[in-house]
Amino acid sequence: MNKALFTLISILLITFQSFAQFSQQDRDSINQLSNKDHQLMMKKLGINELRPGPSGNPEAPNAANADESKASPYTSLPNPLVFKDGSKVESTQDWERRRAEIKEDFDREIYGRVPENIPDVHWKVIRTKDTLIGEYPVIQKELIGRVDNSAYPEIDVDIELTLTTPATTEHVPVIMEFGWNWPSHVPRPAPEGTPWQEQLLEKGWGYAILIPTSFQADNGAGLREGIIGLVNKGQPRKLDDWGTLRAWAWGASRALDYFETDRDVDEDRVGIEGLSRYGKAAIVTFAYDPRFAIGFIGSSGAGGTKILRREYGEQVENLASSGEYHWFTPNFIKYAGPLTPNDLPVDAHQLIAMAAPRPVFISSGDPEVEGKWIDAKGMFLGSVHATPVYELLGKGGMGTKEYPLEHKALLDGEIAFREHRGGHTVVPNWPYFIEFASKYFTTEED
Numbered sequence: 383m384n385k386a387l388f389t390l391i392s393i394l395l396i397t398f399q400s401f402a403q404f405s406q407q408d409r410d411s412i413n414q415l416s417n418k419d420h421q422l423m424m425k426k427l428g429i430n431e432l433r434p435g436p437s438g439n440p441e442a443p444n445a446a447n448a449d450e451s452k453a454s455p456y457t458s459l460p461n462p463l464v465f466k467d468g469s470k471v472e473s474t475q476d477w478e479r480r481r482a483e484i485k486e487d488f489d490r491e492i493y494g495r496v497p498e499n500i501p502d503v504h505w506k507v508i509r510t511k512d513t514l515i516g517e518y519p520v521i522q523k524e525l526i527g528r529v530d531n532s533a534y535p536e537i538d539v540d541i542e543l544t545l546t547t548p549a550t551t552e553h554v555p556v557i558m559e560f561g562w563n564w565p566s567h568v569p570r571p572a573p574e575g576t577p578w579q580e581q582l583l584e585k586g587w588g589y590a591i592l593i594p595t596s597f598q599a600d601n602g603a604g605l606r607e608g609i610i611g612l613v614n615k616g617q618p619r620k621l622d623d624w625g626t627l628r629a630w631a632w633g634a635s636r637a638l639d640y641f642e643t644d645r646d647v648d649e650d651r652v653g654i655e656g657l658s659r660y661g662k663a664a665i666v667t668f669a670y671d672p673r674f675a676i677g678f679i680g681s682s683g684a685g686g687t688k689i690l691r692r693e694y695g696e697q698v699e700n701l702a703s704s705g706e707y708h709w710f711t712p713n714f715i716k717y718a719g720p721l722t723p724n725d726l727p728v729d730a731h732q733l734i735a736m737a738a739p740r741p742v743f744i745s746s747g748d749p750e751v752e753g754k755w756i757d758a759k760g761m762f763l764g765s766v767h768a769t770p771v772y773e774l775l776g777k778g779g780m781g782t783k784e785y786p787l788e789h790k791a792l793l794d795g796e797i798a799f800r801e802h803r804g805g806h807t808v809v810p811n812w813p814y815f816i817e818f819a820s821k822y823f824t825t826e827e828d
């Protein structure tokens with residue numbers, strides 16, 4: 383197959399997957415409603431026009447830049463170790479205060495604020511099964527996190543989660559994946575090699591799958607429903623309200639609340655993993671909630687770990703468009719006009735830095751196979767520029783500023799990075815992630 387076409391297909395596959403559950407008619411109506419809400423947000427921001435983003439199709443006349451020599455060097459990357467008033471961050475205590483400044487910028491301008499009045503979530507195990515996954519005996523729990531909607535009964539919100547742990551041990555590490563609600567009529571890709579679930583069970587660890595779209599839809603049309611809609615009582619968002627990524631991260635934190643009550647899980651050894659838009663959700667979860675011990679962030683690209691100021695692959699203009707703006711707070715739209723990405727008060731390296739000093743594995747495919755849209759080097763640079771914060775806190779960050787060639791894995795510091803040889807997937811990186819996590823998760827009893 384022609385390489386450009388392959389690339390395009392690999393990028394579109396997940397977008398297609400998340401839409402495949404809807405009929406054409408539903409899709410049209412979702413697009414229409416998303417457009418309408420997007421227009422409303424632009425109006426509230428006083429914006430008439432946005433700069434259009436480049437195309438993800440490498441053969442289109444307006445294709446996104448995929449030429450390193452044209453990736454304009456950004457001039458204004460905010461320094462995570464300098465306070466807004468210009469003074470330097472020199473100690474762990476200073477960093478706590480600086481982290482709060484950075485968090486405030488991400489809240490207001492990029493991911494949005496989590497409202498204070500969120501109702502409680504009541505977890506219920508709806509089914510428990512003793513079963514085998516591969517050759518491993520496990521206990522599998524199906525859970526629902528029911529959100530108290532007594533303040534606005536028109537909207538029901540249930541968080542769907544499954545937890546699978548080894549049958550004979552308690553208190554195990556668990557890696558939670560942001561998972562796709564795979565429609566039954568779309569064939570699942572066949573797993574290559576040992577499925578990741580079995581790789582974890584082989585270590586004596588467990589896994590969980592959280593379905594983000596069970597509590598917040600992946601489109602602008604759904605913003606008046608789900609947990610965002612429930613808290614807003616069906617009304618449109620305020621300009622600094624949370625976007626879908628933060629809502630998904632909120633759900634992951636509620637799942638961790640449940641794990642704290644379940645003896646099968648060691649709540650101090652819980653990791654979060656996701657790919658693509660769910661890779662973005664995974665880094666947001668990991669950055670904001672310090673209870674997560676490790677992160678496995680797959681091809682998160684723009685809006686995840688890639689430097690947003692870098693003109694290469696997907697751009698802020700794409701993220702701010704009606705197909706993706708819902709991931710962010712409405713305020714973010716203004717960086718696609720009248721403001722520019724260089725005006726952002728923070729960038730992706732500071733999101734990674736918010737997680738410091740906890741270990742994080744940044745995963746990408748081979749740009750020749752996965753496509754340049756994801757911008758593997760941009761994600762590498764996000765990690766490089768987060769490193770000084772890890773170092774201030776006494777840990778090794780990325781360990782190098784040289785972009786690794788030949789798929790060399792960087793696994794020695796607290797920020798691991800590996801481009802595998804495949805496309806838009808984390809699958810080939812699971813063994814590397816597990817090796818990396820073992821450094822932190824293996825106890826003397828193991």
Ligand code: GCU
Nearest residue numbers: 393396397658659660683696
């Ligand atoms: C699109 C989008 C990306 C996103 C990806 C995905 O390609 O532009 O930002 O990560 O979909 O989730 O598959």
